[in-house]
Structures are given as C-alpha cells and as structure tokens.
Amino acid sequence: MLQKSISIAVICLLSLNAQSQVSLNLGLGPLKGFGVPKSFFGFHGGVELPRNNDVTFYLRLGYYLPKKEDNIMTEYVTAIDLTTNPSTLGVQYQSSTNYTTIEGGTRYYLGNDYDNGFSIYGGSNFMLIINSVKNNYEKYDYTGVYEWENNYELPQNTEDKGKIISVALGLQGGVKYTFPARGTIYADITGSYALFAKASNNTAANSNLYAPMIFIFNVGYRKDLY
Numbered sequence: 262m263l264q265k266s267i268s269i270a271v272i273c274l275l276s277l278n279a280q281s282q283v284s285l286n287l288g289l290g291p292l293k294g295f296g297v298p299k300s301f302f303g304f305h306g307g308v309e310l311p312r313n314n315d316v317t318f319y320l321r322l323g324y325y326l327p328k329k330e331d332n333i334m335t336e337y338v339t340a341i342d343l344t345t346n347p348s349t350l351g352v353q354y355q356s357s358t359n360y361t362t363i364e365g366g367t368r369y370y371l372g373n374d375y376d377n378g379f380s381i382y383g384g385s386n387f388m389l390i391i392n393s394v395k396n397n398y399e400k401y402d403y404t405g406v407y408e409w410e411n412n413y414e415l416p417q418n419t420e421d422k423g424k425i426i427s428v429a430l431g432l433q434g435g436v437k438y439t440f441p442a443r444g445t446i447y448a449d450i451t452g453s454y455a456l457f458a459k460a461s462n463n464t465a466a467n468s469n470l471y472a473p474m475i476f477i478f479n480v481g482y483r484k485d486l487y
Contacts (some may be wrong), residue, residue, distance in 0.1 A: 355396075356469070390429055445484075
C-alpha cells in the first residue's frame with residue numbers, strides 16, 4: 262500500500278511538466294524528535310522537478326533505523342495448557358521505534374539557479390510520518406530458565422507491534438553546490454510539526470520515542486537528468 266502511494270505521488274509530480282528536467286537524489290542523516298533523548302540515523306531518496314530556474318517541487322522518502330528505549334519492562338504471560346507449570350511467567354522486553362517519512366513541497370533557490378553553482382534554498386513542506394513500534398521480548402523469562410514463546414501467550418488484547426501515522430507541516434532549507442556535468446552536493450534541514458497523529462493500538466501509543474515535532478538533517482548527492 263505504501264509503495265503504491267509513493268508511485269502515485271511520483272507520477273503526479275512528474276506529470277506536472279513531462280518535458281522538464283528531473284533530478285534524482287540520495288543521501289543520509291539523523292532525525293531528532295523534540296524532547297526525545299535519542300536520535301535516529303537514516304537514509305533518503307527523492308526526485309525534484311523544476312518549475313523554472315529558481316523554483317522546484319520535490320518529493321523525498323526517508324527511512325530511519327529503529328532505536329530501543331532505555332527502560333526494560335516486564336510482561337506476564339499465561340500458559341496455554343492449564344497443566345503447564347508454572348502457569349505464569351514474567352518476561353522482560355524493550356520497546357523500539359523507527360521512522361518512515363514521505364516529504365514534499367516547494368523550494369525557492371537564491372543565488373545561482375537550481376542547476377548552477379552555489380545556491381541557498383528553502384520553502385514549506387508537508388510530511389506523512391509512519392512510526393513502527395515493536396515490543397522486543399526476551400526469549401526466556403526473567404529467571405533465564407523457561408523458554409516461553411511456544412507454551413505461553415501474552416495477555417488478551419496485547420499486541421507486540423503497532424504503528425503511529427502522522428500528518429505534519431513544516432519548513433525546510435539548505436545549501437547546494439552544482440559541479441558542471443557531474444552533479445550537485447547539498448545539505449539541508451527540515452523541521453515539521455504533526456497536526457494529526459493516530460496510534461493503531463496501545464503498544465504504539467505508549468512509545469516514548471515518538472515526537473510530534475521532528476528535525477531532520479540531510480546531506481546528499483543530486484543528479485540532474487535531461
């Protein structure tokens with residue numbers, strides 16, 4: 262479903278001007294949530310379509326690797342077979358969260374053109390943010406004696422995975438330098454605030470690594486296709 266949505270967005274973006282120059286870009290960098298103690302490292306790729314020499318539309322997909330929370334929690338699991346002894350076990354786990362971002366918007370270039378020399382750029386953006394949250398349970402109970410997965414089950418209505426989907430608006434800006442016939446290097450930062458967020462279950466809602474306000478710093482390489 263996500264891949265289909267991205268494909269449709271790319272087709273719509275490119276269809277704005279089928280005859281225009283198109284650029285592809287790849288890069289990496291950290292994501293930091295406001296008030297969250299940990300940063301996430303990830304990668305991005307995207308397309309950029311000039312409207313004229315100074316204004317472009319862009320679309321970027323980013324994936325930021327999961328991080329575990331520092332707190333170690335305990336969940337009590339119950340034996341599936343009533344004859345199993347012991348009937349309950351305490352199992353420790355750590356929750357982890359990652360970020361997937363789909364970002365788009367308009368960029369305005371100052372200085373040289375979009376595809377020439379040094380420029381600074383900036384503009385507004387929209388962002389769809391998908392957080393995948395997972396409880397990573399130990400294979401054995403907290404005593405290290407009993408392997409629980411095949412003989413015990415989690416409490417009713419407890420799920421070990423969940424998602425948070427957010428819609429955000431923000432600003433982005435950066436600098437770039439274009440080497441003739443070779444490509445462009447760039448560095449930029451995005452700041453976005455979630456106007457709407459929905460958690461799929463309690464596992465997702467209890468994540469301590471989710472933040473409604475995020476900042477992403479990127480460095481990368483852009484290649485112009487004519």
